[in-house]
Amino acid sequence: MPDKKSFSQLSIIKQIDACVSCGLCLTVCPTYKNLQNESESPRGRLSIIKGLVAEEISISKSSYKYLDHCLMCGACEAVCPAKVEYTAILGQAKLWLHERGYKSFYDRFFGWLVYRNYRIFFLGKIIALYRMLGIQKVLPLNSVKLYADDVKTVKGKEYYPVASGVNAKGDVYLFRGCVASLFDRDTIKSSIAMLNIAGYNVIFPDNQTCCGSLAIHNGDVIRATKLKQNNLEVFTRDIPLIVTSTGCINSVSKFSDKVSSLYDILEFLAIHLTLDHESNLKIKGNVLSHIPCSQRLRTESLIASRKLLNAFCDNYLELDNSGSCCGSAGTYMYRNKQLADKVVSPLIRQVDTAETPNFIVTQNIGCRMQLMNHTRRRVTEVIHPVTLIYREKFNKHEKFD
Numbered sequence: 001m002p003d004k005k006s007f008s009q010l011s012i013i014k015q016i017d018a019c020v021s022c023g024l025c026l027t028v029c030p031t032y033k034n035l036q037n038e039s040e041s042p043r044g045r046l047s048i049i050k051g052l053v054a055e056e057i058s059i060s061k062s063s064y065k066y067l068d069h070c071l072m073c074g075a076c077e078a079v080c081p082a083k084v085e086y087t088a089i090l091g092q093a094k095l096w097l098h099e100r101g102y103k104s105f106y107d108r109f110f111g112w113l114v115y116r117n118y119r120i121f122f123l124g125k126i127i128a129l130y131r132m133l134g135i136q137k138v139l140p141l142n143s144v145k146l147y148a149d150d151v152k153t154v155k156g157k158e159y160y161p162v163a164s165g166v167n168a169k170g171d172v173y174l175f176r177g178c179v180a181s182l183f184d185r186d187t188i189k190s191s192i193a194m195l196n197i198a199g200y201n202v203i204f205p206d207n208q209t210c211c212g213s214l215a216i217h218n219g220d221v222i223r224a225t226k227l228k229q230n231n232l233e234v235f236t237r238d239i240p241l242i243v244t245s246t247g248c249i250n251s252v253s254k255f256s257d258k259v260s261s262l263y264d265i266l267e268f269l270a271i272h273l274t275l276d277h278e279s280n281l282k283i284k285g286n287v288l289s290h291i292p293c294s295q296r297l298r299t300e301s302l303i304a305s306r307k308l309l310n311a312f313c314d315n316y317l318e319l320d321n322s323g324s325c326c327g328s329a330g331t332y333m334y335r336n337k338q339l340a341d342k343v344v345s346p347l348i349r350q351v352d353t354a355e356t357p358n359f360i361v362t363q364n365i366g367c368r369m370q371l372m373n374h375t376r377r378r379v380t381e382v383i384h385p386v387t388l389i390y391r392e393k394f395n396k397h398e399k400f401d
């Protein structure tokens with residue numbers, strides 16, 4: 001009975017009731033397109049959530065699986081005529097489930113791993129050992145194999161000033177993210193270098209932590225709040241805060257209220273970098289760009305990356321990923337690997353038919369890992385656009401330590 005339900009239950013039910021069951025969202029949902037099952041669609045998931053929250057059905061393995069299969073890509077939300085805020089509803093449902101003890105092994109493990117920086121550091125050591133002992137030859141693990149050559153963590157300085165003799169325009173903070181110190185070091189180093197080239201001193205606090213987006217995805221609001229609190233105590237100055245991975249930007253916006261402005265790295269560079277239009281300095285080779293779901297709805301980020309990549313690349317093309325997630329989605333590519341492999345396949349087919357792509361660029365570390373796993377025989381590299389620009393345009397083929 002409604003009068004026995006809590007405010008949060010009633011609020012979720014009310015939001016779901018906005019759905020008019022038109023089915024438009026089914027046509028863009030990657031899981032529905034692959035599995036052709038109503039329960040694997042946004043509309044089906046909304047009805048499962050309503051049943052659970054209204055306590056008309058009890059949670060079962062299959063209902064949990066249907067909710068867990070959602071990529072949180074937001075494609076359904078973008079086409080919904082009734083403006084149903086699907087991802088917010090699923091987020092609340094996950095919190096509701098988490099409070100009742102429903103969490104997968106992967107949620108527990110990755111939530112625990114990224115909560116403390118030293119755990120990421122030890123993971124780096126384990127991967128290094130895995131490589132040193134030659135275990136990868138007998139037990140090749142996909143992502144580990146890919147990164148085993150490059151596992152040192154970013155360490156050292158917390159302040160990177162502009163070159164001596166250059167007048168600095170100001171200071172900026174750089175946000176690191178949780179796994180970037182292991183798997184995205186080239187992106188961090190290139191971002192620092194490009195910010196210096198644009199005239200900004202970079203403050204890179206060592207005690208910053210994960211943005212909390214994994215915890216939010218898992219419904220673990222307590223961990224997400226603690227991570228936010230830590231970062232609030234770290235980023236205290238009223239200066240721009242720069243984020244390299246678009247997957248972090250929503251969560252970072254929740255603790256960036258003290259800083260004057262929040263940008264992804266290409267947004268900031270598009271405003272502050274002096275562009276050189278001499279065509280003979282353009283980056284050679286074919287560059288394919290993948291737009292992460294977390295970037296697709298952020299217009300200013302899309303405009304900035306197109307502006308820079310068009311200015312710097314000889315031959316730049318975007319993969320048509322309208323509504324098509326790459327399947328990485330946080331820990332999804334590990335916990336739902338088979339489905340993630342199916343979800344990424346339309347993108348891989350496009351890479352296969354593209355004119356000899358030399359580089360794929362993407363602004364999200366998860367997408368980068370997923371695309372690396374699936375395209376390593378076809379393209380030279382999958383990298384962040386800031387690394388491509390720094391390395392190829394400014395001819396900085398340095399080794400990142």
Ligand code: SF4
Pocket residue numbers: 018019020021022023024025026042043076079080081082083084
């Ligand atoms: S598009 Fe919106 S209103 Fe239509 S079925 Fe999907 S969630 Fe419901």
Ligand code: SF4
Pocket residue numbers: 028029030031032041042045069070071072073074075076077086087
């Ligand atoms: S968020 Fe993506 S995967 Fe989830 S229901 Fe919507 S379209 Fe499907």
